Amino acid sequence: MSEHKGVVPGLLKGLATTARTMTRHTSTQEYPDVRPELPPRSRGVIALLAENCTSCMLCARECPDWCIYIDAHKETIPAATPGGRDRQRNVLDRFAIDYSLCMYCGICVEVCPFDALFWSPQFEYAELDIRDLLHEKDRLGGWMDSVPAPAALDSGAADPAEVTAQRAPARPARVIRRSPAGAPE
Amino acid sequence: MSTLEVILRAAGLLAAFLLLPLLVGQTEHKVMAHMQGRLGPMYAGGFHGWAQLVADGAKFVQKEDIVPAAADKRLFRLAPALALIPYLVALAAIPVHPGFAVADLPGGALFVLAATSVGILGTLVAGWASANKYALIGAMRSAAQLIAYELPLALAVASVTLAAGTLSLGGIIEAWKPWWLLWQLPGALVFLVAAVAELQRPPFDMPIADAEIVFGPYTEYTGLRFAFFLLAEYGGIVVMSLLFSTLYLGGWRGPFDDLAGWAWTLLKGFVIALLLIWIRVSWPRLREDQLQRFAWLTLIPLALLQLAVTAVGVVLMGGSS
Numbered sequence: 001m002s003e004h005k006g007v008v009p010g011l012l013k014g015l016a017t018t019a020r021t022m023t024r025h026t027s028t029q030e031y032p033d034v035r036p037e038l039p040p041r042s043r044g045v046i047a048l049l050a051e052n053c054t055s056c057m058l059c060a061r062e063c064p065d066w067c068i069y070i071d072a073h074k075e076t077i078p079a080a081t082p083g084g085r086d087r088q089r090n091v092l093d094r095f096a097i098d099y100s101l102c103m104y105c106g107i108c109v110e111v112c113p114f115d116a117l118f119w120s121p122q123f124e125y126a127e128l129d130i131r132d133l134l135h136e137k138d139r140l141g142g143w144m145d146s147v148p149a150p151a152a153l154d155s156g157a158a159d160p161a162e163v164t165a166q167r168a169p170a171r172p173a174r175v176i177r178r179s180p181a182g183a184p185e
Numbered sequence: 186m187s188t189l190e191v192i193l194r195a196a197g198l199l200a201a202f203l204l205l206p207l208l209v210g211q212t213e214h215k216v217m218a219h220m221q222g223r224l225g226p227m228y229a230g231g232f233h234g235w236a237q238l239v240a241d242g243a244k245f246v247q248k249e250d251i252v253p254a255a256a257d258k259r260l261f262r263l264a265p266a267l268a269l270i271p272y273l274v275a276l277a278a279i280p281v282h283p284g285f286a287v288a289d290l291p292g293g294a295l296f297v298l299a300a301t302s303v304g305i306l307g308t309l310v311a312g313w314a315s316a317n318k319y320a321l322i323g324a325m326r327s328a329a330q331l332i333a334y335e336l337p338l339a340l341a342v343a344s345v346t347l348a349a350g351t352l353s354l355g356g357i358i359e360a361w362k363p364w365w366l367l368w369q370l371p372g373a374l375v376f377l378v379a380a381v382a383e384l385q386r387p388p389f390d391m392p393i394a395d396a397e398i399v400f401g402p403y404t405e406y407t408g409l410r411f412a413f414f415l416l417a418e419y420g421g422i423v424v425m426s427l428l429f430s431t432l433y434l435g436g437w438r439g440p441f442d443d444l445a446g447w448a449w450t451l452l453k454g455f456v457i458a459l460l461l462i463w464i465r466v467s468w469p470r471l472r473e474d475q476l477q478r479f480a481w482l483t484l485i486p487l488a489l490l491q492l493a494v495t496a497v498g499v500v501l502m503g504g505s506s
Contacts, residue, residue, distance in 0.1 A: 014467040018220040028224040 040148065043104055044123035047143035048095055052116035055090040059108035059117060067101035068108060069094060097140060099125070100133040118147040198287045202273050206419030207238045209426075212455075213419075213462045214238075220466045241412075248408035253316055256405065260314035265406070265413035268307025272420040275300040279427045280355040282437055282446040293354035294346050297428055298339060301383065304417065305331050308385070308392060311414070312402035323401025326473050327385060327392035333480035334382035334389075340488035341376040344495040345369060345432045358436035366433070368498060372491035373433040375484050380425040381461060382476060384418060388468040389476055396470075426457035 029036045038044075055072035071094035077087045109117045120143045127133050153160070159167075214237060218225030230236025252258050278293045278300075280286040290296050305327060312324020346352050348369065349360035366373075382389040393401040403414050430436055430453035437446030471479070 011468060015463060018463065018467045021222050022216065022219045024222070026219060026224050027222045030224070030227065 038121045040151070041119065042121035042123075043106060043119050044121045044146075045099070045119075045125060045143055046097060046102070046106075046109060046140070047118045047120040047122075047147050048097075048137060048140035049116050049118065049144055050092055050095065050137055050141055052114045053092050053095060054114055054116075055092050056113070058111050058113065062107050062111045064105060064107065065101045065103060067098040069096040069098070092137070095137040095140065096134055098134045100130045118144065120144070120146045121148065122146040194287045198273070198277050202276055202420055202423075203416075205423045206416055208455075209422050209458050209462075210238050210415075210419045211235065212459065213465075216459065216462050217466050220463070245408050245412035250408050250410065251405075253405050255316035257314040257316070260310050261405075262410070264307050264311035264314060264402075265410040265417070266307075267310055268304055268417040269413050269420065271300045271302075271304040271307075272417060272424045275424045276420070276427070278354065279424070279431055279450075280358060280436055281427075281450045283443055284355070285447075286355060289355060290353065292352045294342055294352045294357065294432075297354070297424070298342055301421070301424060302335060304421065305383070307414075307417065308402045311406070312392075315402065315405040317405050319398040319400075320402045320404045322398050323392045323394070323404070326394075326398075327402065329473055330382055330385070330389065330392060330476060333476050334379040334484075337375045337480060337484040337488045338379035338383065340485065340492055341372040341379065342432065344372040344488070344491045347492070347499060348495050350499075354431050354436075358431060358438060361435040361438060363435070365435075369433055369491070369495070371487050372495070373429070375488045375491065376429060376432065377457075377460075378479075378484060380429065381464060382480075384421045384425060384461070386418070386422075386461065387465045388471050390470055391473045391476065394470060422458050422461055423454065426454040426461065429457045430454050 055070055057070055060066070060068040060070050070092070072090045072092050074088050075091050077089055079086050106119065109119055122143050125133075125135070158164075215225045215233070226234025226237035228234055229240040252261055275297045277287040278290050278296050280289070280293075286293070308327045309324050312320045312322075312327070315321070345357060348365065349357040351357060351360065385392050393403065395401075398404075403411060406414060427450065430450065434453045434457075436453070437450045439445070439449035442449060
């Protein structure tokens with residue numbers, strides 16, 4: 001062993017490293033007693049804001065393992081003004097995610113055009129039976145409370161679209177001019 | 186020595202043999218954890234997991250005692266006792282307090298060496314009787330290892346007995362002088378390395394090598410018999426640590442040793458046990474042939490050199506030491 005240069009220094013270095021580690025704070029987080037410090041934007045569970053959902057089915061269609069179940073029906077909203085047109089609206093009956101299938105890819109969150117799905121850092125939803133991991137709309141909605149507020153915009157960034165729209169001067173009502181012939185221009 | 190005293194001494198020895206390895210084991214749990222940036226056991230017993238090993242013991246007792254169908258059943262059942270009892274016997278001969286050892290033997294050094302050498306047979310028998318190829322490979326490794334460390338161990342102890350002019354462990358402690366720390370330093374290092382190899386602990390745990398051969402000779406063991414092997418390992422640490430402090434650190438010698446001699450013995454032994462744990466955490470496992478090479482090219486020449494240096498010292502001092 002002695003013909004190897006650096007065996008003894010290496011051994012001493014190993015001893016020094018472990019001794020130094022012993023004098024420092026441990027990195028263990030005592031989880032059930034102390035809440036873990038999760039990094040921001042932790043992907044714990046997918047929460048649903050049902051009010052924003054239009055039952056467009058984009059999430060269900062993009063889901064790689066088809067773990068999202070959506071049932072909806074159409075309701076007719078009677079016209080608000082006399083002579084107006086009745087409108088139709090999708091009403092969400094069922095929105096369920098099967099977390100025994102979900103692989104936490106987050107494609108549904110990305111693809112939702114109406115901001116109805118969010119990542120929540122909540123992770124304590126283990127079950128004793130795999131069949132109990134199919135969570136319905138109310139359970140998914142309950143996790144909305146734990147969704148963190150979106151990160152503040154960069155100081156140099158442009159204002160959000162909503163703010164810009166608020167500040168813009170009111171646009172004049174559109175006037176439709178009619179030509180003398182009576183036909184629209 | 187009356188019958189009552191014999192019984193009391195034996196009971197005290199058994200209590201110490203059951204308690205001290207637990208202390209070392211718990212220390213290893215916590216020290217190793219903190220050396221790796223972890224906390225170790227925190228729940229059992231309430232305060233920093235002090236009862237973890239008691240809980241482990243309770244778990245081992247409840248487990249099913251399985252003997253493989255192809256095993257040599259009598260040997261398989263006998264092996265844990267064969268590994269455990271030699272260390273119990275060896276512990277009896279180690280002096281703990283001025284004028285007190287459980288069994289004060291005139292040839293204590295020889296007796297302890299002989300007794301601890303029997304412990305390895307437990308590993309060999311377990312490996313053979315298990316009828317399992319991993320267990321057999323582990324047993325063969327420990328047999329190979331045995332050749333590598335027994336000779337340096339015996340030579341290192343021979344040097345100390347030569348210096349002290351006695352084979353009695355109590356006599357060695359009485360003859361010990363602080364400057365022996367320097368005089369016997371090479372022998373002490375050889376003894377320490379050989380002791381780690383005898384205990385089959387990292388960096389010399391090739392017979393067990395859980396990453397390579399499952400768990401070596403202990404692969405087929407469960408429950409209480411497995412716990413006995415673990416107890417033998419930690420009992421071995423206790424014996425080897427106390428033996429090291431007896432031979433090289435002056436055992437019970439220290440300030441107020443006629444009152445606190447036993448405390449000095451335990452303290453010195455504990456420091457050596459800590460060193461063994463520290464080595465385990467810090468260094469990687471060697472290969473079997475590397476240990477052979479290290480033993481024959483470094484340990485044995487070093488031990489022989491130490492023997493020569495000791496002999497010259499003894500002659501120069503005219504046997505006054």
